[in-house]
Amino acid sequence: MPRGDKSKYTAKQQRKAEHIEESYEERGVSEKEAEARAWATVNKQSGGGERSGGSGKKKSATAKRADRKDSAHRAAQSRKGDSPNKGSASSSASKSGSTSLADMTRDELMQKARERDIRGRSKMRKDELLRALS
Template identity: 80%
Template sequence: MPRGEKSKYTDKQKRKAEHIEESYEKRGVSEGEAEARAWATVNKQSGGGEKGGSGRKKSETAKRADRKDSARRAVATKHGHSPNRGSASARSRSTSRSTSLTDMTRDELMQRARERDVRGRSKMRKDELIRALS
């Protein structure tokens, strides 16, 4: 039997756990074991119970990359460089830069690392790629 109360879970998480539990029981797993596995699966997929806005953690690397990106955009705005000015190629360059590294997928980060010829990029995780590109 899983421990702890489930009041912090969303309705969607509770439905998902119930569905998973039923699936395990159909396969012959005991009721208690099925329930424990179901909640373990929900926790693995969604990170546990419902969290408020401040409950979501961001790595220091991601925070640093976001701050650096924000500062770069602020300087560009201060100097009158905005996506609405300049040539079409300048606009596409500035809009591609304005996306935060943390908002990019690992594949997009790999592509950018490939363009910059970052050594060891193929073995890097997403947070390591962000650090190397910052």
Template identity: 70%
Template sequence: MPRGDKSTYSDKQVRKAEYIEESYEKNGVSKDEAEARAWATVNKQSGGGEQSGSGKTKSGTAKRADRKDSARRAVATKQGRSPNGGHAAARSSRTGSTSLSDMTRDELVRKAAEQNVRGRSRMKKDELIRALS
């Protein structure tokens, strides 16, 4: 396919590019620049024309399942758990006898949150240690 050939783009992509191009032209951008920006936008949003790629062979059901699994793993990580049900940070399961300097910054921030220390999210590790001691 020669460079600049738009034959593999869907009708929807072509309409979108035309609409974007018109919008740029109304704002005073030259015709050539408006066209280039419009197609760059379409390519960025949809990945270009009907290209072969990893997404073509996957069914819609499989894509939905992958998205759901990815979201589940993201929530687990955010909550401090590993996606498979364990605890992400092995150190956070330690007993309270651990000294503050042995704790990670994230552990110190959690401890500061329990004690309602103001400004804890912006503090460095040594500042958190001082605030908690």
């Protein structure tokens, strides 16, 4: 069993861990490894046990949501074969300024929008930034 006392987890978190564990076992992962992965997933998604008591270093709901979104984004990138740390031709070209707006990343578009002081840029998606900048 993974380290730590599981008494601080809610019933919902425990059910979620059991479900994830069963899923891993169906895919051929050993029972011990499946349980460890399941609890790691629950911790990643919810920030750990949610019942009162414990370490006292709780994440806000907003921070938890941001972590889940970031985790999902990185997982989607890895499924596509992209690595967030890999340098691509488009990112190196955009630094030299010889690329179109459509080839830029959202972060690069956000920087251009910041330079042009475009209102509402922080809530814009990439396609909205493209329209606002062009």
